[in-house]
Amino acid sequence: MNRMSANLAWRLFRHEAKRGELTIILFAIMLSVAAVFSLSMFSERLQSALTAQTAAFIAADRVLDARHPVDDAWLREARQRGINTAHQVYTRSMVFAGDNMQLVSLRAPDNAYPLKGQVKVAAQPFEPGVTTEALPGPKEAWIESRLFQLMGLSIGDVLEVGTQSFQVTKVLSEVPDAGFSLFGGDPKVMIPRADLEATGVIGPGARVTYSYYFTGDSDDLDAYYEWLRPKLDREIHRWMSVEDDDSPLGRSVGRAEQYFLLASLLAIVLAAVSIAVAAQRYSQRHYDPVAIMKTLGASRGMVQRVYLLQITLITALGLLLGGLAGYLIQQGVIWAIADSVPVDLSAWHWRPLWIALFTGVICAVLFSLYPLLKLFSISPLRVLRRDMGATVSARFIQFLAAGSAILILMWAYSQNLRLSLILFLSGIVLVALLLLVTFGLIAVGRRLGQGKIGAWQLAWARIKRRAMDNSVQLISFSVTIMLLLVVLVMRNDMIQQWRDQLPQGTPNYFMINITDAQLPTLEQHFAAQNVSLDTFYPVVRARFVAINGEQVRTDVRKEGEEENQRGRDGLGREANLTWSDTLQYENRITQGVWWSERPDDAPSGVSVEARAAERMDIKLGDVLTFNVGSEVVDVTVSSIREVNWQTMQPNFFFVLEPQAMADFLPTYMTSFHLPSDRKPQITELMRPFGNVTLFDVDARINQLRNIVDQVSMAVEFILVLVLAAGSLVLIAQVQASMDERQQELAILRTLGAKGGLIRGSVLVEFLIIGAVAGLMAALANELTLYLLQTQIFQMAGSVHWQYWLVAPLVGAGVVGLLGAAGCWRLLTLNTSTLLRKMV
Amino acid sequence: MSQSPEYVIKTRDVTKVVDTTEGELQILQPISIDVNPGETVAIVGASGSGKSTLLSLLAGLDEVSSGEIFLDGAPLHSLDEEGRAQVRGEKVGFIFQSFMLVQSLTALENIMLPAEIAGLEAPRERALEALQQVGLEHRGGHYPNQLSGGEQQRVAIARAFITQPRILFADEPTGNLDASNSDKVEKLLFDLNRESDTTLILVTHDPSLAQKCDRQLQMQAGVLTEINGQKAPQREAS
Ligand SMILES: Nc1ncnc2c1ncn2[C@@H]1O[C@H](COP(=O)(O)OP(=O)(O)O)[C@@H](O)[C@H]1O
Ligand SMILES: [Mg+2]
Secondary structure (H helix, E strand, C coil): CHHHHHHHHHHHHHHHHHCCCCHHHHHHHHHHHHHHHHHHHHHHHHHHHHHHHHHHHHCCCEEEEECCCCCHHHHHHHHHCCCEEEEEEEEEEEEEECCEEEEEEEEEECCCCCCCCCEEEECCCCCCCEEECCCCCCCEEEECHHHHHHHCCCCCCEEEECCEEEEEEEEEEECCCCCCCCCCCCCEEECCHHHHHHHCCCCCCCCEEEEEEEECCHHHHHHHHHHHHHHCCCCCEEEEEHHHCCCHHHHHHHHHHHHHHHHHHHHHHHHHHHHHHHHHHHHHHCHHHHHHHHHCCCCHHHHHHHHHHHHHHHHHHHHHHHHHHHHHHHHHHHHHCCCCCCCCCCCCCHHHHHHHHHHHHHHHHHHHHHHHHHHHHCCHHHHCCCCCCCCCCCHHHHHHHHHHHHHHHHHHHHCCHHHHHHHHHHHHHHHHHHHHHHHHHHHHHHHHCCCCCCHHHHHHHHHHHHHCCCHHHHHHHHHHHHHHHHHHHHHHHHHHHHHHHCCCCCCCEEEEEEECCCHHHHHHHHHHCCCCECCCEEEEEEEEEEECCEECCCCCCCHHHHHCCCCCCCCCCEEEEEECCCCCCCEEEEEECCHHHCCCCCCCEEEEEHHHHHHHCCCCCCEEEEEECCEEEEEEEEEEEEECCCCCCCCCCEEECHHHHCCCCCEEEEEECCCHHHHHHHHHHHCCCCCCEEEECHHHHHHHHHHHHHHHHHHHHHHHHHHHHHHHHHHHHHHHHHHHHHHHHHHHHHCCCCHHHHHHHHHHHHHHHHHHHHHHHHHHHHHHHHHHHHHHCCCCCCCCHHHHHHHHHHHHHHHHHHHHHHHHHHHHCCHHHHHHHCC | CCCCCCCCEEEEEEEEEEEECCEEEEEEEEECCEECCCCEEEEEECCCCCHHHHHHHHCCCCCCCEEEEEECCEEHHHCCHHHHHHHHHHHEEEEECCCCCCCCCCHHHHHHHHHHHHCCCCHHHHHHHHHHHCCCHHHCCCCHHHCCHHHHHHHHHHHHHCCCCCEEEEECCCCCCCHHHHHHHHHHHHHHHHHHCCEEEEECCCHHHHHCCCEEEEEECCEEEECCCCCCHHHHHC
C-alpha cells in the first residue's frame, strides 16, 4: 500500500511535469529560490566588494589605535592567523625650514602601509597625484602642497623634524586614511617609520598615536578581535572597522547595505506570495483526481501520502532548479557589472543559499498546507456533483501560520527585527485594507451588476463571485506591486539624496586666512580667471573658555585621532567663530529661534550645532564665554542648529549674532569649484595671495563620488533584479488565474458567447483588479516607506503623490495586458480543445 | 454480518435531507428496495428528481440522513467515509456521465488505478487485458484528452470491471455521447456485465437503455416507484 502510494505519486509527478501541469507551482518555487538566492548572494558579494573598497578609507579592514606601542606578540598572533599587518605612527609636531616653522601632522608609516587604498604623490605642489608603491626613502620627507606654500619650500629643500634633517623629495597629494575633515588637519608630512625615533619628537610627553592595520578574511579578523579584546584597555586602545564610520561615505555604504537587505527580504515575501497563489491553484487542479481516487476506494491516508510525496518531489525539483538559476543569474549580473563594481567572483557565502532553500521549503510547506488540507477533504461525491468544492475552514489559522513563518524568515535573515516588523505590519495593513475594499466592491458591484449582460456585468459578476475565495489573488497582486513600489521609490529617494550630497560643481578647494584688505582684489582676480567663489564666511579664532562662568575642561582629544574623526572641527578649546545674519544652507533650527525673531534688546546670541551642544551639555539660555585675543566675548545660546554634515560645505559649531563681533577684524574663508582639467592653473590663481591657505579636497571628493557612483550602480542592479522577479511573479499569478478561468471560458464559449464579449469581460476584470491592487499598493507603500525611511534609513520621510495615480494606472495596464494576453491564447484554442483541457 | 446475503443491495427507509440557504430540503423520501445479485436495474426520472442522489447513497459515496443500506452485507449507514471507501474499493465499480478519468494518467494507468488501490496482484497485466476487452489495446499510452468521448467511456468501463466488483453503478453513462458511441458503450457495458455476473444499477433517461434492464425504477421528486411490468425473464430462467 505504501509502495503503491509512492508509485502513484511518482507516476502523477512524472506525467504532470511532462504535461506542463506542474509548471505553475514548480515555477513559483523555482522563482522564489532563484530570486532569494540571487538577490541575497548578489548583495552579500556587493557588500563585501563595497566594504573592501571603503576599507581603503581607513587603509585596512581593521585598525587598532593605541597610545603606546603594543606588545609585539599581538602582531605575531595576527600574522599567525593569516592576517596582514602594517603600522604607522602619528603625532603633531613643529617642523622647521630656515626661519619658518609650522605645526604639522607627522606620519611615519612602515613599508607595509597602506594595506588598502593608495598613497599618491606629485612632482610639484597642486599637481594631480599619481599612485606610488614606494614610501619615502631614508631621510626623505614627502609633504603636502599646502606646506610648500605655507613654508615657502620647493622640492629638494631641507625640512627639519625634531633633531633630524629630511630632504623634501615629493609632494604628498593623497593618503587613503586622511578622513573627510575639511580643515581639521594640519598639513601632513610623511617620513619613514625607521627614521622616527632618531628625531626625538615622540619622547615623553608627546601625544602620539600608534596605529596598527589589519587585513584578512573577515572571519579571521573577527576571531582575532575576539582573541584580542580581553587584552585591550579602553583608555588606551581603540578598535575600528570601516562600518563604524560615521562619514558621508560610511553612511552611503551603510544605507546601501540596508537597501540590499530590504531587497532580499522583499524577495522572500514575493516568494511567499507566488507560492501561495500557485499552491492554491495546484490544489484546485487536483480536486478531481482526489475525488476519483477516493471513489475508487482510496483511503484518506493514501491520498495524503500520494500528495505529500508529490509536493515533496515538486519542492525538491524546484529547489534544485531554483538554486541553479539563482546562481547563474547573480553570476551573470556580477559579470555584467564587473567594469563598474569589481566583485570577487570566487567569494562564496553560504547564508544566501541556506536562506533561499529555507524560504523555498518553508513557503512550499506552509502555503501548501491549507490548500492540501482542502484537497484532502474533497468528498468523493464530487464525481457526481461536479461543483462540489472543499470543506475546510481554517483559513485564518493558515494566514497566521504563513504570516509568522514569513516574519521569522525575514528576521532570521536580516537579524533586524525592526525592519522585518515594518515590512510585516505593512503587509498586514495592506491585507486588511484589501479585505475592506473587497467587501465594498461586492456591495457596489451588486448594484452595478444588474441589467443587461455585457462585458462589464460579466466581469463584475466574476469578481463578485471570486471576491472572497480569490482574495488571495488580489492580495498577491497588491503585495507584489507594493513591493516593487517600495524598492523603486526607496532607490529614487536614496540616489537623489546621494546626488544632492555631492552635486556637480561641489567646491573642491577651500581658502582660509583671507584678510579683509585682500578681499576685493581676490574677488577680482578670481573673476578675471573665470572662477566663481562661494560665500565668504568671516572667521575669528577664539578660545572657548566657559559655560555659564564654569571653566570648560581642557582638550582631552588624542591628537592623532582628530584626523579620523570627521566633523569635530573646532571642538577643542580652539574654536572658529563666524557670524551671519542668515541661517546657512542645510542648517535647521531645532530649538530656540534665529536672531530675527529675538527681541531687539536681547543680549547677543549664539547658535550652537546640535551634536556639539549635546556633547558639551550646552542648553538654550546658557552663557558661553570666548576669548578672542585678549578680549572676552559673552554670548547667550539662543538657538540649537542641526547641520547636514553630509554636504561638503564649511560648517561651524558656533555662529554668533553679528553685533557681538562688530569690534573684531575677521579673516575670511570661502570655497570654489575648479574642474580637474584646470588643476594646473591653481598655482597661478593663488600666486598673488601668499598668506592665504588653500585646501585641496578634489581627490577626496572624487573618491567619495566614485564610491557613491558604485553604490548607486549596485542599487540600480538590485532594483532591476527585484523588478524582474516581481514581473515574473505577476505573470505567474495571471497565468495561474487564467488556468482557473479556462473552465468558465469554455462554458461561456459553448453557450455561444462571442470571443469579443469574453475578451472584453476578462480584460475589464483584470483592469479592475489591477487598478484596485495598484491603488492599495500605493497606499500601503506610503506607510511602508515612511516607516522604512524614518526607522531604518534615517532619512526624512517623504510622500509620493504621483504614485497614487501611477500605481493604479500601471497596475491596471500591466495586469490587464497580461490577462488579455492569457485570455487571447485561450480563445485561439477551439471550444472542444478547451473543454478537453478542463480538468 | 458477513454471511452470504440474500440481496446484494438492501435498503430500509433511506432518506436524504440537505441544508440549503432556504432551509432543509428533503431530496429523497423514504426508500426501501432490494436488489438481487446479478440483477440489472434502471433508474429513470426527470432531471433533478434525485436519481444521482440515490446512486451516491447506494454506492457509499454519501451518508444517508436516515434509514439503512446494506451493500453486499456491509452496513453502509453505520460506516464512516473510511469504511465506505474500503467497501467501494472491494465491491463497487463506477461509470459516470463525464467519464471521470484522471487527466494526468494514461488510459492504461487509469485502468490500473482501482486494482492498485485494492492491492491486487499484477495490476498492469489485468489492465492490459481489460483494455483489450474494450478494444483499445493500441491506445493504452494515450492521455484521456487524446481520446474521443466514446473511447474515454470505454476506458472507464474497463476501469470499472478490473477489480471484478460485485456491483456496478453507472450514472448516465451515455449522456455525453453521440448515438453510435452510445450504442458501442451500451453493448460493451451489458456484455461485460453478463460475462462477470455483476449487479448493475444504471441511471438513465434513455427509455431504450432502461428497457434492456431487468427492472425499471421511476424516480419522481424523491419518490421511488417500481414500474410494473416485465420482470426480467433471464434472471428467473437462470
Ligand atoms: N448537497 C445538496 N445541496 C442542495 N441541493 C442538493 C444537494 N444535492 C442535491 N441537491 C438537489 O437535489 C435535487 C436532486 O439532485 P440529483 O440527485 O442530482 O438529481 P438527478 O440526478 O435526478 O438529476 C436537485 O434539485 C439538486 O439540486
Ligand atoms: Mg444526475
